[in-house]
Amino acid sequence: MTDDDITRLREAAQAATPGPWKHIQAVGVYENYVYAPNARYGVSWAGDSPVKVAYLPPDPSGIRDAHDASYISAASPDATLALLDRLEQAERERDALLADARRYRWLRKHALMSYPSGEGSSQRDAYLTITGYGDAHDPGVIDAAIDALAAEEQSNG
Numbered sequence: 001m002t003d004d005d006i007t008r009l010r011e012a013a014q015a016a017t018p019g020p021w022k023h024i025q026a027v028g029v030y031e032n033y034v035y036a037p038n039a040r041y042g043v044s045w046a047g048d049s050p051v052k053v054a055y056l057p058p059d060p061s062g063i064r065d066a067h068d069a070s071y072i073s074a075a076s077p078d079a080t081l082a083l084l085d086r087l088e089q090a091e092r093e094r095d096a097l098l099a100d101a102r103r104y105r106w107l108r109k110h111a112l113m114s115y116p117s118g119e120g121s122s123q124r125d126a127y128l129t130i131t132g133y134g135d136a137h138d139p140g141v142i143d144a145a146i147d148a149l150a151a152e153e154q155s156n157g
Helices: 003-015 064-074 077-111 139-156
Strands: 022-025 032-040 050-056
Touching: 003 077, 022 064, 032 064, 050 064, 077 139
Parallel strands: none
Antiparallel strands: 022 032, 032 050
């Protein structure tokens, strides 16, 4: 699904009759309806009737229409918007984790090259010094320093 598809879906959900929606099967006639119980038409001739979102005529097999009506009611605008909000949040979290992973890979690569030399030194004595970037205990400063050093290394080949 492209970003344009997501934008169109969000716009369509925002413009549609507000949810939640409810599937109702007419007694004895096998007709299925989807209503928005909390929405009203707002015209005098309709009275206080809830908005009918969909009508599904009887299916000869007697199965598909009820399943389709249940699906339509489950995919109401409020449910669709909540799902899109969760998708956007997950994408933000993914992007932050990818940035952290990129920083970690850069840091790991360079930390392994920064062993102290001399008698008695070992790998457990490894360190990486980042200077000139302000408070080195601030994670944002550390991330900016790693980003700057990684970009400098990339531009220098």
